[in-house]
Amino acid sequence: MNKDKALEDLFLAQKPQFDDNEAFTASLNKRLDAVEYIKQHQEATIRRYKMALVVAFVVGIISGGVAMAFVLFMPVGAPLFTFRGQTGFFAWLAENSRLIVVTALSLLMSFGLISIVKNVLDIVNMRKHLV
Amino acid sequence: MTREGFIELVEREQEALRSFLLYLCCGNKEEANDIAQDALVKAYLSSAGYQEKGRFRSWLFKIAHNTFLNHKASCRTTESIEEARTLISNSTADASFEHQDLYLALRTLPPKERSAITLFYLNGYNIKEIAAITEASEDAVKKQLSRGRDQLKEKLKL
Numbered sequence: 001m002n003k004d005k006a007l008e009d010l011f012l013a014q015k016p017q018f019d020d021n022e023a024f025t026a027s028l029n030k031r032l033d034a035v036e037y038i039k040q041h042q043e044a045t046i047r048r049y050k051m052a053l054v055v056a057f058v059v060g061i062i063s064g065g066v067a068m069a070f071v072l073f074m075p076v077g078a079p080l081f082t083f084r085g086q087t088g089f090f091a092w093l094a095e096n097s098r099l100i101v102v103t104a105l106s107l108l109m110s111f112g113l114i115s116i117v118k119n120v121l122d123i124v125n126m127r128k129h130l131v
Numbered sequence: 132m133t134r135e136g137f138i139e140l141v142e143r144e145q146e147a148l149r150s151f152l153l154y155l156c157c158g159n160k161e162e163a164n165d166i167a168q169d170a171l172v173k174a175y176l177s178s179a180g181y182q183e184k185g186r187f188r189s190w191l192f193k194i195a196h197n198t199f200l201n202h203k204a205s206c207r208t209t210e211s212i213e214e215a216r217t218l219i220s221n222s223t224a225d226a227s228f229e230h231q232d233l234y235l236a237l238r239t240l241p242p243k244e245r246s247a248i249t250l251f252y253l254n255g256y257n258i259k260e261i262a263a264i265t266e267a268s269e270d271a272v273k274k275q276l277s278r279g280r281d282q283l284k285e286k287l288k289l
Contacts, residue, residue, distance in 0.1 A: 001258060001273055003251070004280050006289040011252040014233055016150050024149070024164065025142060031172050032134065039176075 047126050050119045057112040057119075064109040071101050132178040140187050141171060147254065148191055154249040155199050155242070158234040166202055170195040192254070193264045196246050203242050236286035244279040247272050 018024070074080065080097035083090040093100065148170070152163040174181075174194045181190060237245055246265055250256045258276070262269045283289075 001276060004284065004289075007280060007283060007287075008252050010233055010287070010289070011249075015253065016153050018146055018149055021142070021145060024145060024167075025138065028141065028168055028171055029138070031168055032175055035172055035176065036134075 043126055047123055050123050054116050054119045054123075057116045061109050061112045061116075064105050064112070068102060068105045068109075071098055071105070074098070132181060134175070137175055137178055141191075144188050144191055147188060148195055151192060151249055151254060152195055152199060154234075154237060154253055155245055157238040157245075158231060162202075166198050167195065169202075170198040173198060189256075189260060189264055192250070193266070196265055199246070200242055232287055233283075236283050239286060240279050240282060243267070244275045244282075247275040248279040248283065251276055 071080065076098075079094040080101055082094050145167070149163060149167050152167050152170075153160060156163040156166065170191070174191055177194075181187075237248070240248065243265065247261055250261045250264060251258075256264065258269050258272050261267075261276075262272045265272065267275075
């Protein structure tokens with residue numbers, strides 16, 4: 001598309017001039033200071049939340065470890081839980097109760113470990129970003 | 132991008148950005164400066180995602196264009212030529228403008244056409260670049276330019 005010469009001349013002839021560039025930059029710097037203050041405050045809040053998550057997961061893993069030790073020290077022959085009606089599926093559950101509970105605890109503890117690593121990495125990255 | 136680097140680039144590009152927004156705001160300097168500051172804060176916050184492959188000015192203009200459209204959408208004021216006349220005659224209008232008819236004529240264009248026309252005639256961007264900045268298709272930009280040009284010529288009696 002070709003430019004309309006008359007319009008182009010009109011636009012270029014009336015190009016605005018600014019004599020307050022320094023004041024504009026100073027005002028921008030003030031706004032950026034305010035934005036950075038809010039950003040740092042938000043990051044500090046998120047960091048605290050992530051710390052709390054890490055603590056909760058650590059407590060969860062310790063509790064899981066204690067529960068697993070308890071399960072493993074129980075007599076081998078005695079099931080951990082029984083059901084009133086001994087149908088096929090419930091009987092199988094009762095027979096394999098130790099294995100099921102240990103597997104579930106292991107899965108939960110793995111999830112907790114992964115979450116701890118992820119949150120700790122996030123916190124470290126946030127600290128690096130702040131520095 | 133560091134803050135110092137960002138400010139350095141802004142100092143280089145601020146006149147072009149403010150001129151563009153001053154045209155979009157039809158000479159309302161206060162409004163243009165306010166939108167420019169908002170756009171620059173948004174640019175600073177997303178500067179981590181800016182890759183220096185493209186031109187900083189185009190990237191800045193894209194943010195400024197979107198900020199202007201959002202601002203217009205949130206204001207939704209009915210604008211008439213009379214309102215524009217009042218606005219331009221007050222102290223916030225760009226006093227250095229000798230021929231304010233262009234502002235008045237621009238005010239009659241829809242915001243997207245105004246953007247396309249300003250980017251084309253004031254900033255010298257081509258259709259492809261305008262399409263990238265305004266996130267429109269090249270055909271749409273061509274139509275906006277054609278309609279805008281006809282309307283401006285009619286209003287300005289060129």
